[in-house]
Each structure stands twice: as C-alpha cells, then as structure tokens.
Amino acid sequence: MNKHVISVDMGGTNIRVGVVNQYGEVKKKRSMLTNAHLGKESVVERLIALIQDMHKSCIQEYEIIGLSLAVPGPYDVNSGVFYNPPNLPGWDRFHFRDIIEKHLNIPIYIINDANAAVLGEYIYGAGADNKIRHLVYLTLGTGVGSGAIINGELLLGSRGFAPEFGHMTIDKNGPVCNCGNVGCLEALVSGTAISKLIRGKIGNGDASILNDMCNRKINQINAEMVAEAAENGDRLALSVIKEAGSNLGIGLVNIIHSFDPEIIVFGGGLSASLGMMMPSIKSEISQRVMNNQKDKVKLVVSKIEENVALLGASSVFFDAMKNEKQN
Amino acid sequence: MNKHVISVDMGGTNIRVGVVNQYGEVKKKRSMLTNAHLGKESVVERLIALIQDMHKSCIQEYEIIGLSLAVPGPYDVNSGVFYNPPNLPGWDRFHFRDIIEKHLNIPIYIINDANAAVLGEYIYGAGADNKIRHLVYLTLGTGVGSGAIINGELLLGSRGFAPEFGHMTIDKNGPVCNCGNVGCLEALVSGTAISKLIRGKIGNGDASILNDMCNRKINQINAEMVAEAAENGDRLALSVIKEAGSNLGIGLVNIIHSFDPEIIVFGGGLSASLGMMMPSIKSEISQRVMNNQKDKVKLVVSKIEENVALLGASSVFFDAMKNEKQN
Missing domain, CATH: 3.30.420.40 (ATPase, nucleotide binding domain)
Known part of the structure; x- marks a missing residue:
C-alpha cells in the first residue's frame, strides 16, 4: 500500500485538508472557513475535528503515516509557538504544537506556509x-x-x-x-x-x-x-x-x-x-x-498553486521518513 | 608533518600571501602592492612570482598541499572568470583561473574574498x-x-x-x-x-x-x-x-x-x-x-580581521581534502 500523509494548509481565510501520497497526488480534499474571529479555541477545535474526520474516512483505503500542517508565520518551529501572526489575530505566543499533539495520536510536522509552498514548488512544480x-x-x-x-x-x-x-x-x-x-x-x-x-x-x-x-x-x-x-x-x-x-x-x-x-x-x-x-x-x-x-x-x-502548500507540507514528512531510513 | 596551504588575499590595493596550517596558524606572510593600474598582465606576473617565491622558501619546512586564492568579486567560480570587478579595473571577462593554473603546478582553489572572509570568521573567529x-x-x-x-x-x-x-x-x-x-x-x-x-x-x-x-x-x-x-x-x-x-x-x-x-x-x-x-x-x-x-x-x-580572508581561503582547501578522504 502506498504511504499517505494528511496535509493541512491553514490560512487566515480557509483551512484545506488533503490526503497526499509521495508522488504529489492529492487523493481527497476538504476545506472549511477559518473564521479566525471566533477565537483560537474554536479554530483549533474545528481543525482537529476536520483532521479526525478525514483520517477516519480514508484509513480503510490509504495507509496514513502522519500529519503535516502548513501554518501562517511568524511561527517558531523549535518551540511550536506563534509570534503575533497578522492573519491569525489573538494567536500571539499560542503553544499550537502542544495542543495539536495532545489531541492527535499521530506523528506531526508543522511548517511555515510559505516554506511549505516553496518546497511544494521545488519538488512538484517549477x-x-x-x-x-x-x-x-x-x-x-x-x-x-x-x-x-x-x-x-x-x-x-x-x-x-x-x-x-x-x-x-x-x-x-x-x-x-x-x-x-x-x-x-x-x-x-x-x-x-x-x-x-x-x-x-x-x-x-x-x-x-x-x-x-x-x-x-x-x-x-x-x-x-x-x-x-x-x-x-x-x-x-x-x-x-x-x-x-x-x-x-x-x-x-x-x-x-x-x-x-x-x-x-x-x-x-x-x-x-x-x-x-x-x-x-x-x-x-x-x-x-x-x-x-x-x-x-x-x-x-x-502552475500548481492551488495545492502547493499541501504538497510542500506533505513532502516534509516523506523527506523525514527517507532520512530516518538512511540513518 | 603538518599540512599547509599557500593562501592569497588579493585586494585592490594589497596582495597578501601566507602559509597557513589547518589550525588557522599563519606561519609566514608576505605582501606587495597590487598596482592594478599597471594592467592585469603585470598583476598576474608579480602575483605568480610572489607565490612561487613563497613556495620555494618554505617547501623544506612545511608540507604544502595546495594554493587558495581569495579574489574580489564579482568572480564566477564555475567558469573562473571575473565580471567587471570594481576594484580591478580592466579585468572584466578575464579568464583568471586558466592563467593561474597554467603557471602553477599545484592544486588550486579560488574563492570570492567576502566568502573567504565569512568562512575565516565562521571557522576561526566569531x-x-x-x-x-x-x-x-x-x-x-x-x-x-x-x-x-x-x-x-x-x-x-x-x-x-x-x-x-x-x-x-x-x-x-x-x-x-x-x-x-x-x-x-x-x-x-x-x-x-x-x-x-x-x-x-x-x-x-x-x-x-x-x-x-x-x-x-x-x-x-x-x-x-x-x-x-x-x-x-x-x-x-x-x-x-x-x-x-x-x-x-x-x-x-x-x-x-x-x-x-x-x-x-x-x-x-x-x-x-x-x-x-x-x-x-x-x-x-x-x-x-x-x-x-x-x-x-x-x-x-x-577580532581576526587582519588574517580573516587568508584563513577562510585556506579552510576551503582543508575542507575539500577532508571531503575527499570521506568519499
């Protein structure tokens, strides 16, 4: 069975979730409005529900090896904390990774959305x-x-x-x-x-x-x-x-x-x-x-803009997996 | 015997030549005026003489494994050609590496002087x-x-x-x-x-x-x-x-x-x-x-400014040597 990653592109307006394999094929896709004005607790709650739902609905069909999230910056990858992200008002100093990891029992990578996009473009695009x-x-x-x-x-x-x-x-x-x-x-x-x-x-x-x-x-x-x-x-x-x-x-x-x-x-x-x-x-x-x-x-x-962040985020996971195998 | 590199810091005003070991110790040092206004042929001729002289004078004492040159940019490391370097008027499109390699029978690395300096500072300085x-x-x-x-x-x-x-x-x-x-x-x-x-x-x-x-x-x-x-x-x-x-x-x-x-x-x-x-x-x-x-x-x-480019240029050589051994 081909390995797949649940990939999330979390924007200030929309949150997109996709199931992606290592060839850059997006197999399933869902989205919801971010509705950042409802507060970070609401966003995280709905995000987790969406991911869990996606996981449940495809686990029979695909081997899911992890979750990758592309999030708006500034986000500190070392501490897992946001620093005053302009597109997510109220998220300053929010310990995002801790909360996500607490609720989802699956290996997780989190990456800045622009970094996800450049990786997606580099690996699957221009x-x-x-x-x-x-x-x-x-x-x-x-x-x-x-x-x-x-x-x-x-x-x-x-x-x-x-x-x-x-x-x-x-x-x-x-x-x-x-x-x-x-x-x-x-x-x-x-x-x-x-x-x-x-x-x-x-x-x-x-x-x-x-x-x-x-x-x-x-x-x-x-x-x-x-x-x-x-x-x-x-x-x-x-x-x-x-x-x-x-x-x-x-x-x-x-x-x-x-x-x-x-x-x-x-x-x-x-x-x-x-x-x-x-x-x-x-x-x-x-x-x-x-x-x-x-x-x-x-x-x-x-030319691949619609999926570029989803693809890039998933690539981080596949890359880490490859490196683990090599070591 | 400790390995040494002849390292050259070629500036628009002065050319410094030193014999450097892999611990960043500068053992011998000489310099001359660049006198760029005398034309590139004159500079290269005097530079080669200075390097040959340095080589001769220390070959009994030190094992010399190569020559590293730090040169003013813009210099294309792939083609070995200068592109209109402001501090070396008349050197535009000059095939510098070819000429140096023709006259000196020793392994040669050439690097942009600012890159040499940052390497020197990174390895031996701040x-x-x-x-x-x-x-x-x-x-x-x-x-x-x-x-x-x-x-x-x-x-x-x-x-x-x-x-x-x-x-x-x-x-x-x-x-x-x-x-x-x-x-x-x-x-x-x-x-x-x-x-x-x-x-x-x-x-x-x-x-x-x-x-x-x-x-x-x-x-x-x-x-x-x-x-x-x-x-x-x-x-x-x-x-x-x-x-x-x-x-x-x-x-x-x-x-x-x-x-x-x-x-x-x-x-x-x-x-x-x-x-x-x-x-x-x-x-x-x-x-x-x-x-x-x-x-x-x-x-x-x-704090190591005087020798920083010499040190950085020599480090490129020692690094390349280390990598060759690893491969």
Whole structure:
C-alpha cells in the first residue's frame, strides 16, 4: 500500500485538508472557513475535528503515516509557538504544537506556509526540473509571503523565521507596513498596498471606473477590483498596478543580489495581475541589476498553486521518513 | 608533518600571501602592492612570482598541499572568470583561473574574498563557538562586501555570486551606486559614501574641522579623516557617521528578515567607526525589526580581521581534502 500523509494548509481565510501520497497526488480534499474571529479555541477545535474526520474516512483505503500542517508565520518551529501572526489575530505566543499533539495520536510536522509552498514548488512544480538548486517563491496576496531553496535545501534561518522578503525595506521613507517597519515590499506591492494606494487617489478626486464598480464605497475597493478595472482599460488602476510592479522589480533585484537564484516563482491572488505588472518589473530589474546577473534569473507564475502548500507540507514528512531510513 | 596551504588575499590595493596550517596558524606572510593600474598582465606576473617565491622558501619546512586564492568579486567560480570587478579595473571577462593554473603546478582553489572572509570568521573567529550555524559577515570599507553562512554552509548562490548585500536597495530614491543601481547600502554607508556626503555638505558651507584637516582640499577628505574628526567632537562629521549608522541599521533589518542569523560580524576599515555608529544602528533596528526578532541577533566586530580572508581561503582547501578522504 502506498504511504499517505494528511496535509493541512491553514490560512487566515480557509483551512484545506488533503490526503497526499509521495508522488504529489492529492487523493481527497476538504476545506472549511477559518473564521479566525471566533477565537483560537474554536479554530483549533474545528481543525482537529476536520483532521479526525478525514483520517477516519480514508484509513480503510490509504495507509496514513502522519500529519503535516502548513501554518501562517511568524511561527517558531523549535518551540511550536506563534509570534503575533497578522492573519491569525489573538494567536500571539499560542503553544499550537502542544495542543495539536495532545489531541492527535499521530506523528506531526508543522511548517511555515510559505516554506511549505516553496518546497511544494521545488519538488512538484517549477523546480521539478532537477537541474534547479536555487529557487525563491513569493506569494503575492493580502500580504507578501516568501520561501527560498538554497542549493537544494530549505532556507529556515536560526529559528525558522527566514525568509521574510515581504518585510524587506526598499524605500526607507516609504509607507508604514503592518509589521511596524517602513517601506517594506509588502507595504508597496501587496493587495492591501494596492487597494490603499488607489483608495487614496480616488479619494483625492482621480477619475476611475472603480468609483462606479464600488458604488462610491471607496473602502470596499480591493486588489481584485483594481485588476479588473485595469484589464478594462482604466488608466488609474493600470498606473497603480504598474507602480506596484516597479516596486516589486526593486525587491526582486534585492533578492537576486542576495541569493543569486536560478528562478523566482510567484503565487497568490495577485499573481493573476502579474502579466500587467511584468513590463514595469522587467524594466526595473534591467535598470538596477548588476551586470553579471543581467537576464539570468527566470520569473514564472506557479502552475500548481492551488495545492502547493499541501504538497510542500506533505513532502516534509516523506523527506523525514527517507532520512530516518538512511540513518 | 603538518599540512599547509599557500593562501592569497588579493585586494585592490594589497596582495597578501601566507602559509597557513589547518589550525588557522599563519606561519609566514608576505605582501606587495597590487598596482592594478599597471594592467592585469603585470598583476598576474608579480602575483605568480610572489607565490612561487613563497613556495620555494618554505617547501623544506612545511608540507604544502595546495594554493587558495581569495579574489574580489564579482568572480564566477564555475567558469573562473571575473565580471567587471570594481576594484580591478580592466579585468572584466578575464579568464583568471586558466592563467593561474597554467603557471602553477599545484592544486588550486579560488574563492570570492567576502566568502573567504565569512568562512575565516565562521571557522576561526566569531563563529568558532560551535553552536553558531547562521552567520553574516559585512566588510565596511571603500565598498560594502558580504558573505553568509547558512546552517553551517557557505551561501554561494547558483553561480557563486551570492550574497551582495552591499547592493541591496534600501532607498529606491537614494543616491546612484557604483554598480548602477540606486540607493544601495554601499551608496549610503561605505567609506566612499561617507566621504562623498561630507564633501557635499562642506562644499555647501557647513562648518567642520575637516576643512582645516584637508587644507581646504575637500576632495581629499576620506572616511578615516571623517572618523578622526568625529572622534575629536566635530558635529558635522559625527552627524554624517550617525546617518550612515542609521542606513546600516535599515540594511541589517533587511538581512535579519531575510536570513534570521544568530550573529552579524563586521570587518573592514570602517569597522573602527562602528562604536560611533552603534547607537543609531541599534535605534533603527529596534524601530524596524519584526517582534519575533527583537534583541535576538548579536552584532560584533571581527577580532581576526587582519588574517580573516587568508584563513577562510585556506579552510576551503582543508575542507575539500577532508571531503575527499570521506568519499
């Protein structure tokens, strides 16, 4: 019987659970709303019920060897504790691993969701071509998440907090970021940043079809609506998306100079707008990158995005199993 | 007989050659001026003569197993070719390794000087405490060089160009850098940046004892003079050094967020001014760093700086030897 892992992608909005084998095949899948506002006890209770339910419903069919969870950061893999995760308000200093382990009698791995995504992409996605050994992954959504593979290994840092490219300052006099820092990539290119920027411009009287699209309720404008308006030829929306692209280009140059990767992969809700951003991204890179790096790094959009965190989380389990066998 | 390596630290100004054993003891040492303006043929000819001379003079006394060279970047370790190294004008696309190997009949390793320095610091300096697995090294001098150890391994990147923290943009609207990019750390905190900044201010009429120190030849002001003036209480000099410290702090936050290191070590001529910079460095970090990283990363000045690149370069050789034995 093929070995399988129950894999969980725990987001601020949705929690997805899948049964995954070591070939990256997702056999069963369920999901529920996170409903983080109901409090961490409620989330954990429903999460455990969902996992137990999944376990029960497939144990006849598949050999389940463990549970892997991809969770939003900052999460300390050593202590199993969250540090003020922006997408899970109220979870600061929450001893998550202890609680999960108390309720589930099965080997458990927990990993940062951006690290799960980069592993998924490296093993089953854009990095599946075995020649690639250095890959950076950026999720562009409400925030900017990131992960990196260096010489075939996951970059974790001394306490598992690396990398946070979203909180790299590229404009020291720029807008304040949710993290408290100033001019971070996330404060300039995320969905939140894009909506904030265009709301300000429309509030100042700039013309845009978004005015009608949101029924003059400016605060309801989100990044998807900006993308839609831009696709329909709205000049203000397009200029804001281009500006975000320029800023992303500057951040990518920092990543290229720091890591010298072969490929940078984009995921997340905003990656749909990447086509519109690409000219300004590329122009910024070509102006700023050092000569030896000109036209060397591939930029691609993830093709396995829907399952990428589930796949990555499960891979950690299979990898650990392989290493145990070798030792 | 103890095994030794001839180790070379090839800088833009001086070339140092030492005989090093695997305990990090430098047994003999010589140096010469690089005189890069005389052309690469002249440099290589004198370099080879110096190495041959060193080899001859110590071969009776020590078992020499190879030659390690630390060279300024960008240098492609795979092809053995330089890419427009700013400190070696005229060396662009120069097939350095081929020429060295043609003239010296001995096993040869060539490594980027910042990578040699970080290895030296990791093995024999601030990282010699074995608990440290993640260390970043910054040389603050004419430019800003950098190296990183990640989980005990040297960060090289896909083509050996990583990391270039000196060319990380922290102010997208900042001053143009020698590399062509804008608002790089190097353009804001290097010796060159500090002298340029204060020359501008004095040129605009700001009062400073530097005016007398340079006999009104503003263009002769360098970073050492600025440090001396600041130590003597010159307010303009001190304000410029503090400004560089603030910018360095912002860059360090980017490094901390990207790599989550345990320690950051400083070397280079400017590290003497680090004491004066430290209050503004620390204030910037404490304002900007994410909560989970507050007060976690140690900042120290290298204690083995004089020999750090020689030691690091030699360690590459001993390491390779160890690995060969293991295989």
